[in-house]
Structure formats: C-alpha cells, structure tokens
Amino acid sequence: MHIAYVSCNGQEEHDLDRDLSERDAVWQRLAKENLDAPFTLLLQGGDQLYADDVLHCHPEVERWQSLPKEERVAVALTPEITEALRRFYFERYLIAYTRPSFASLAARVPSIMMWDDHDIIDGWGSHPAAMLQSPVGQAIFSAAREMFLIFQLATPPGEMPSIVSDKTGGSLGTVVRYPGLSIIAPDLRSERQLDRVMGEAGWAMLDQAFAETPAGDRILVLSSVPALGPRLSWAELVADLMPGTAEYEDDLRDQWQSRAHRSEWRRFLALLAGWEESSKGELTVLSGEIHLATRGEMRLKGGGIMHQLVASGISHPAPHSAYPRVLGLLAKFGESPLKGRKIRILPLPDYPTIYAGERNYLVVTRNHEEWAASWELEETGRTRPLKV
Secondary structure (H helix, E strand, O other), X not given: OEEEEEOOOOOOOOHHHOOHHHHOHHHHHHHHHHHHOOOOEEEEOOOOOOOHHHHHOOHHHHHHHHOOHHHHHHOOOOHHHHHHHHHXXXXXXXXXXXXXHHHHHHOOOOEEEOOOHHHOXXXXXXXXXXXXXXXXXXXXXXXXXXXXXXXXXXXXXXXXXXXXXXXXXXXXXXXXXXOOEEEEEOOOOOOOEOOEOOOHHHHHHHHHHHHOOOOOOEEEEEEOOOOOXXXXXXXXXXXXXXXXXXXXXXXXXXXXXXXXXXXXXXXXXXXXXXXXXXXXXXXXXXXXXXXXXXXXXXXOOOOOEEEEEEOXXXXXOOOOOHXXXXXXXXXXXXXXXXXXXXXXXXXXXXXXXXXXXXXXXXXXXEEOOEEEEEEEEOOOEEOOOEEO
C-alpha cells in the first residue's frame, strides 16, 4: 500500500495571481511520482481550498467583513448574497480541480478529504459567536459546506455520503475501512466554537468510529491541526498582553494545544492512546495546517510510541525562517498533557531542525505488516524512511 498525504493547497491572499509553475511545483512532483509508482490513496488533510477571497464576493459581504466581529449581526442576508457566496465556492472549486497536476492525480488516485478553516474562511470557529452566528456568517458556512459535500465528499445535493456516520450532518467526520486499515477523519470545524473543537455530534462520531474498529487494525487518524504539539500558553499570553498581536489569537486558538481546549485535547489524546495501550492495534496521526513538516511521538503506557506525521503545505508558500525557529524553541520545553505520556516534537530523519520550513508532502507505505513514512521536501528532497 502506497499512500500520499497533503494539506494546505493555496495561500490566504491573491492565490489566483500566482504563476502556476511556481504554485504547483510540489503538486507536479507528486503527480510525476504517481505516474512512476502509483499511489493507492491520496489523503487530503484540510485547506484543499483557500476560500478567504469569498469575503470580497459581494459589497455587503465586504461590509460585513469590515465591521467589528460583535457587530456583524447587523448586516442582513439577501438572496443576492446567498447566490454570490454559492457561486464563489463553486467557481473556486472548478479552478482548483482543473489545475493540471491536481487533475492528473484526481483522475487516477482515490482521495479521502477532510476540511479545515480555509475551506470556509480563515479561523472558522475560532471567532466570537456574534460573528459566526450572524446571518451572513451562517450563509458563508452553509455555502462552503454545500460545496465541500459536492466536491470533496462527492455527494449529490441533499444527500449524505456513506462514509459520514452522522446522517444528520451535524458532524461531517468520516470513517473509511480497508482490510487491516481504518482511516478516521473527525470534523474539527462544523461545531467549533471559542471554547470547543467538537460538539456532541463530533464526539459521538469519533467514539463510535473507535468502538467499531476491528481489533488488529492500523488506524490512521486525520487531525487537520496537529494533535501533538508544543505548549502554546506562553504564546497566547504574549498575544493577550502585547499590542498588535490580536490577529494571531484566532490562529493560536485553532490549535488543540490552546489553553481554551486543554481538557478536550486530553480527551482526544486519551482516546488515541487507548487504542494502542489496550493492545487493540497501532495508530498513527496525520496532520497539516502549520505550513511546516515535522513529526511527534507520545510515549505510551507499556513502552509503546504513538507517532504523529505532519506535512504542510503542498502549495502554501514556505513561511519566514523565524517561524520554524520559534516553534522549535517552544517544542524543546516538552509537554505531558496526559500523566505519564510525554510528548516530544522531533526533526524529520536527518533534518537539522525540528520543523522543516519547506513545501512538502508525505508518503506512507505498508509492506506486509511494516509501516514507514517519508517526506518529500521541495528543496531538500526525499527523507530517509521512518518506521512507524
């Protein structure tokens, strides 16, 4: 089995203005690799669409965006706004799906996709309720959700795909099973609020997915934001106290490691760790979102290790070099949200720093019962395989 994992297909502003040969350079490499050695699956871990420009699709949506978040309820929703939103997402998907390298892969490799904030708008769920629940805010979410179901979950309008266990549609988490392999992708956006990542529907879906997984299966959990990461409370404190840093609060609150989600993070980690600690099988977490490549380990009771593999982004530009350095410093402090289960964030094989600031994708292979992972980095090339 030969699986590719990608995330973060775009950038926040002016994504359509980029030269395609530069924008899709890593996609081109992935498409060529597939022609040389075909992939079994393509896992897409969120931000397949950078839809932030939707905020310019209609004058009243622009006005909504310009208001303080707590005042956006004042903008009335009209049929014209609704149609402009739906048309924007529809057309943006058409553009994304007809780019040559992506189209080559989509025509040849089945995909399992989950969404994240940019498939809606930046930071969706990590904003005040007055903004999220405003008429225009709900129309944005509704249009994004409609097109996500059509284009990413391949579902006709008005239906719910078989891989979504919550048929009410409250959570769009998915479960896909193959012989000896279960892929579980919880929905970390539909029910997200300032003080939670998932609601009742999301947790019910996730608990059921684990309960119904056959003993002995390898589980691949797709968590759009990394499940293992450095303590962020210091960074959040700085954002609270320093002027000019408020714009980063939404990004910090998006993470499992945010102080706002700490108890829920523990619940998530306990569920993941419990699979291996109960000797039911092995589990690996695949994540993206942070525009860097890295990996993590959580030491489990009994001496086992749970691996996390992070690959991001496939076309998002590499960040400023200071960003991976700062995260690397935070990672060195270590973290143990679950007693007796220490988390370590580690470099890719033979890479000099904890976080790799290059565009990238991940390749996971199964050879008989042996699993391994390697990263393809835009500048450095392919890493040595890591046994997972």
